[in-house]
Amino acid sequence: MSADFRTHWEITPDLARMRANVELFGVACGLKGDRLQDLLIAVNEGMSNALEHGDMPGTVTLFERQVGVGVEIVDSGNSLHAGHLTLEPSPDAKRGMGLWIIRRICGEVRIDHPGGRSRLSFYVGRADAAEDDGEAMPGTAAEPL
Secondary structure, three states: OOOOOEEEEEOOOOHHHHHHHHHHHHHHOOOOHHHHHHHHHHHHHHHHHHHHHOOOOEEEEEEEEOOEEEEEEEEOOOOOOHHHHHOOOOOOOOOOOHHHHHHHHOEEEEEEOHHHOEEEEEEEEOHHHHHOOOOOOOOOOOOOO
16 A cells, blocks of 8 residues: 555444444455454444544545554544543443544544634554564554553
């Protein structure tokens, strides 16, 4: 794949269709097994947050990185802030764990506000990158929760 291998969609409430598109992209970038599932979970959580808490239209962009798949989820609101990344869900929480999950299974999780919009960005690495030296990559599923 080239460095220009990317895709971009408007976020819709049809999350099943969105996940199918994400899966196809992840497979094309060489993700498989747990890492492919991590990509699906993280993107689904990010899109769900944008639909529930953000202002539409929102977009999701996926692009191949040398280490895996990069993701940017953007909505027109400005309600998502870096402080949200430090929040821990309560032990009895039934909701509100999306960003916490993303932080646990993804690398380089960031929130910023280009042009007054909320942007959540992260990447999911390929399993083989973590296995090269036997060490887990920070923020990967191989790291204990």
